[in-house]
Amino acid sequence: MSRLILVLNAGSSSLKFSAFTVEPQLRLAVRGQIEGLYTAGKFKALNADGVELASRQWAPTTVFGHEEALAFLAEYLRGFGDGHELIAVGHRVVHGGMTCREPVRITPDVVSALEKLSPLAPLHQPHNLKPIEILLASRPGLPQVACFDTAFHRGQSDVVQSFALPPEITDRGVRRYGFHGLSYEHIARVLPEHDPKAARGRTVVAHLGNGSSLCAIDAGRSVASTMGFTAVDGLPMGTRCGSLDPGVILYLMDELKMDTRAIETLIYKQSGLLGVSGVSSDMRTLLDSEDPRARFAVDLFVHRIGREMGSLVAAMQGLDAIVFTAGIGEHASWIREQVCREAAWLGVELDAAANRSGGPRISAADSRVAVWVLPTDEEGMIARHTLALLRDTGGAA
Ligand SMILES: Nc1ncnc2c1ncn2[C@@H]1O[C@H](COP(=O)(O)OP(=O)(O)O)[C@@H](O)[C@H]1O
């Protein structure tokens, strides 16, 4: 009977999962996702060789969300468990706040502390915690590990992590945390295999998915990121507005009489690509659309990436490489082309054919800045952290 680590990663538009056997090194057994939550749910499970094991598609609807996806996945995984001993479950938890600076073994107290952060990540935290709570109740002896999106950024300097607010507010934890840290950590880990020079130098990683952010990585460490106190900051996203003049919030309250919950719905669920286009939050749909509002939303997305890229390059005082990753970054060659055009002034020259075929290197041979397309692997990162923590605490050989 092989020992298994299960990994769950609830993103804002997807529920991803992987299972790894521990032999004693980690070996991927199955991976999959239910994507298109709240738009057009689609399930796929693959074995380690990429062979499809199962698939399913739901009719387009906004009511097939995280809860429905989790119920479906629990049923699917029940059938998969035969012949395996589940030794631990690793979870992506988007917000770790001030205290969770590294992966932690889950206890009821940890869950209570993490629940308090749900208002700071309403599209993620409740969905990250739900399966944790179910398993704590149904299998209290099963080790569970929380791995945080925020942890990779905790080494940033105080200046970088601070808003220009009085200390009594900052000290309450109102500071820039940064997210997508498991994705950035994975890219920092694999970059030396592809580009040793960039790995020692300065890279902007563009994690462009339903949630999108950029991270400045200097010699493997996060030195700045576009996301802040919450994952609504920075770039425009599928349904999130990204950076907003705080004066807009006051205007919405005073002039439009919107309350906190209405503003929360607006900035998290009705803005970004969906809100601007009125067409869809899904980049595939926008790129296929003839609607000028879809094009406008995409142009705004690209423009903001260009602006924020400049800011992160300034934070590092230079640039050796750009890495594209996540759903849009890995698959939308047209978006990569537009972003690289915006970044031409930094010394970026694209190899159009390599870009169309997906790389991994997509910059021209004499481009001063190397450009890469590298698949993210948040689940792989979580599995590593989970196994390491189990071993540290004597829970697995
Ligand atoms: N082939 C593709 N072309 C363009 N966009 C794509 C493609 N495949 C996926 N995407 C986009 O990636 C986004 C989802 O990214 P992903 O990183 O999986 O999301 P999540 O933030 O939920 O983890 C969606 O906007 C989707 O349209």
Ligand SMILES: CC(=O)OP(=O)(O)O
């Ligand atoms: C933090 C975040 O936005 O995550 P995702 O892109 O998975 O929604």
Ligand SMILES: [Mg+2]
């Ligand atoms: Mg994601």
